[in-house]
Amino acid sequence: MSPTAPPEPSYDHLLPPSWKPLITSWLQEDTPSFDYGGYVVGEAHREAWLLGKGKEVAVLAGSPFFTEVFEQLGCQVEWHVKEGDTFEPVKHVATVRGKARHLLLGERVALNLLARCSGIATKSKRIKDLARSFGYQGIIAGTRKTTPGFRLVEKYGMLVGGIDPHRHDLSSMIMLKDNHIWSSGSITSAISHARRVGGFTLLLDVEVRTEAEADEAIAAGADIVMLDNMEGDELVSVARRLKERWVGKKFLIESSGNITEGNLKERVAGEIDILSTSAVHQSVQHIDFSLKIQMPKSE
Incomplete structure (x- = not known):
């Protein structure tokens, strides 16, 4: 039986x-x-x-x-x-x-x-559903721009809606943004310091503004490279070149910044692994x- x-x-x-x-x-x-x-x-x-x-x-x-x-x-x-x-x-x-x-x-x-x-x-x-209708099979994620004291409910709503809630707090993933990098002196230095204390269990997501910064982050061992506020042809072409140049290197490409239902179609290229947006919870x-x-x- x-x-x-x-x-x-x-x-x-x-x-x-x-x-x-x-x-x-x-x-x-x-x-x-x-x-x-x-x-x-x-x-x-x-x-x-x-x-x-x-x-x-x-x-x-x-x-x-x-x-x-x-x-x-x-x-x-x-x-x-x-x-x-x-x-x-x-x-x-x-x-x-x-x-x-x-x-x-x-x-x-x-x-x-x-x-x-x-x-x-x-x-x-x-x-x-809109992203899937355009043929995108990557990850749709929210952000940490949640309401203080109400984060649990907002992240829960993202999960029920079928998307990835992204990191819940500063302890659940290492994300290095521009202020971390400027304060540390360089992307390589920031990643080195983060790895020393974060160990092997935490993913490392690094925000970059240019293709050269993305190359530095990948070389230094970033797990995820966030192409912040890149849009249109620039976003797709940079992501494609990074995938081709670093073939065999394990990393994900994330697109973030000003993603809405209206411009979603131009962001859903196959080279982009993660689309993270606050549009699913801010001013909803x-x-x-x-x-x-x-x-x-x-x-």
Whole structure:
């Protein structure tokens, strides 16, 4: 008898032990003293519908955060749309049950989390799908230009949307940018110092402005060369020459800076291994959700 296949991993399995106290702190921030509105509605048990609205097809992302908000308030959430699935508005996405004052206590925190996380996932999926439609098979990645205190949710949204979240923090990969290089004296010196302390487990990503700087970075042992703010024919031709000149040398080429849906097509050359963009999370359009308490059915 063949063993039963394990269930598909859930995105919330990625979350670290520290994430639930974050929810607690956000609830504390939203109600630091008295809940005046909650006093008005009292203890009656009610059912509320989470509705996905807006004008476009969206990706649901952030359901663990939404659920945890209400579980900490003694409510139960039943999901009707799976995390990572798309839905068309208006959609009854979930049902929340609990005391009316607790539903309202968690409403804004839960909706804000879900709206931004789903917005990031929706934008990430759209950019990835567009790149694939142009024939690009490389990596689409976000950036570290995230909101302080909210990074976990934003990086999670990128993953649910199907792209690479890139490095999470200064400790998860060594990235040497212009200020590191200028302060160290040269690309070679900066890489040498970084290797000494970073060891063999950390990848080394080096930002360069010219083809000559890229050559120096590759020669010094960079794992990834970021061609920063190069665009159009220059980007493609420089990447192609680097691949040809350093054939047999293991490294990846990353393109970053001013990548949008509008100019994506000119960046998706096969010589570019990674396209990293902040367009998937900075100034992204949130997905419109609302939580509507249902009137109790008459006896």
